[in-house]
Amino acid sequence: MPHLGRPLEDYVANLPKVHIVRAKRREGLIRARLLGAAHATAPVLTYLDSHCEATEGWLEPLLDRIARNSTTVVCPVIDVINDNTFEYHYRDSSSLNVGGFDWNLQFNWHAIPSREKERRPHNWDPVWSPTMAGGLFSIDRKFFEKLGTYDSGFDIWGGENLELSFKTWMCGGTLEIVPCSHVGHIFRKRSPYSWRRGVNVLKKNSVRLAAVWLDDYAKYYYQRIGNDLGDYGDVSSRVKLRTDLGCKSFGWYLKNIYPELFIPGEAVASGEVSTMSSASLWYYSSFSLLHEILTTSTIFLYLCYVEGGAISKDSIILCSYIYILNLHRVSIYYARGA
Ligand SMILES: [Mn+2]
Numbered sequence: 598m599p600h601l602g603r604p605l606e607d608y609v610a611n612l613p614k615v616h617i618v619r620a621k622r623r624e625g626l627i628r629a630r631l632l633g634a635a636h637a638t639a640p641v642l643t644y645l646d647s648h649c650e651a652t653e654g655w656l657e658p659l660l661d662r663i664a665r666n667s668t669t670v671v672c673p674v675i676d677v678i679n680d681n682t683f684e685y686h687y688r689d690s691s692s693l694n695v696g697g698f699d700w701n702l703q704f705n706w707h708a709i710p711s712r713e714k715e716r717r718p719h720n721w722d723p724v725w726s727p728t729m730a731g732g733l734f735s736i737d738r739k740f741f742e743k744l745g746t747y748d749s750g751f752d753i754w755g756g757e758n759l760e761l762s763f764k765t766w767m768c769g770g771t772l773e774i775v776p777c778s779h780v781g782h783i784f785r786k787r788s789p790y791s792w793r794r795g796v797n798v799l800k801k802n803s804v805r806l807a808a809v810w811l812d813d814y815a816k817y818y819y820q821r822i823g824n825d826l827g828d829y830g831d832v833s834s835r836v837k838l839r840t841d842l843g844c845k846s847f848g849w850y851l852k853n854i855y856p857e858l859f860i861p862g863e864a865v866a867s868g869e870v871s872t873m874s875s876a877s878l879w880y881y882s883s884f885s886l887l888h889e890i891l892t893t894s895t896i897f898l899y900l901c902y903v904e905g906g907a908i909s910k911d912s913i914i915l916c917s918y919i920y921i922l923n924l925h926r927v928s929i930y931y932a933r934g935a
Contacts, residue, residue: 618633620632625753626753627747627749628749641735641738643656654778655673658777662723662773666771668737668769668770669772670772672726672733672774674778674779677784678781693724695724704728704731727772728762728763728772729761729772733782740770743842745838747761748802750829763847766854767839767850768845800827812846814847814848817861861920868919
């Protein structure tokens with residue numbers, strides 16, 4: 598994009614504190630962030646996605662938390678900028694969400710749990726968050742380095758936010774969302790990335806993440822990908838890092854930091870369900886099941902992969918994996934093919 602060339606250089610020339618560091622080739626966000634860290638001189642690193650707009654006074658509340666305790670990793674409240682109109686939608690601090698994840702190792706948002714509401718006397722108090730979305734945070738440089746920054750075996754994008762979240766909590770830190778800090782972010786309707794053919798970057802990153810940090814719980818992610826781990830490279834140096842730092846177990850993290858997460862092993866029944874009828878019917882029936890999940894929380898449904906883990910449109914909608922939490926309250930219904 599031409600405007601990112603000379604016009605950007607000219608613009609930034611008037612901003613004495615701003616420096617542009619250019620990578621020589623496409624590095625992806627993980628290595629690009631490490632490149633930025635190598636050039637930064639301040640004791641605290643702050644990362645914002647390129648499609649962000651900071652509000653007045655956004656930085657001080659973040660730095661304040663790190664000044665009090667350098668093992669605190671902080672995120673601003675992420676306000677939504679409309680991707681068509683660029684209108685800024687301010688989010689009131691009383692309706693904050695915190696970060697979680699599911700067993701596909703995908704980040705998600707959920708409401709502040711009641712135990713956390715009780716821990717914080719005020720709406721403006723920082724909120725403990727099990728995970729971070731990843732694009733907007735501040736971290737003490739020395740603490741980031743102590744945690745081994747990012748896994749350099751991660752490629753391009755994906756999973757790095759969960760890696761940093763897990764090790765922050767498991768290795769002695771705290772991850773917070775600071776209600777007094779607001780930064781707007783453009784949420785796009787689809788991923789803007791182009792991917793190399795034949796390489797599932799996100800899966801490779803997630804397998805590395807699971808292999809290093811999830812202990813026995815890694816099996817729940819492996820089930821989701823049909824136990825086909827692929828070639829995820831060597832993780833021994835990351836395992837050594839975790840051992841050297843004396844980090845706590847993933848079981849500790851789940852029990853103390855994210856007790857809301859459903860653990861598949863605690864379900865009373867589970868299994869694969871697939872349709873004998875047409876794929877389109879199963880598509881609608883999956884929605885019936887999803888509806889059941891949302892309304893009763895007695896069933897969890899995951900899409901599963903068939904035919905050796907091959908991910909295709911058909912295989913996704915032909916097969917699902919369900920967990921049933923309480924047999925007395927279950928009524929599964931789905932459309933049968935004619
Ligand atoms: Mn972003």
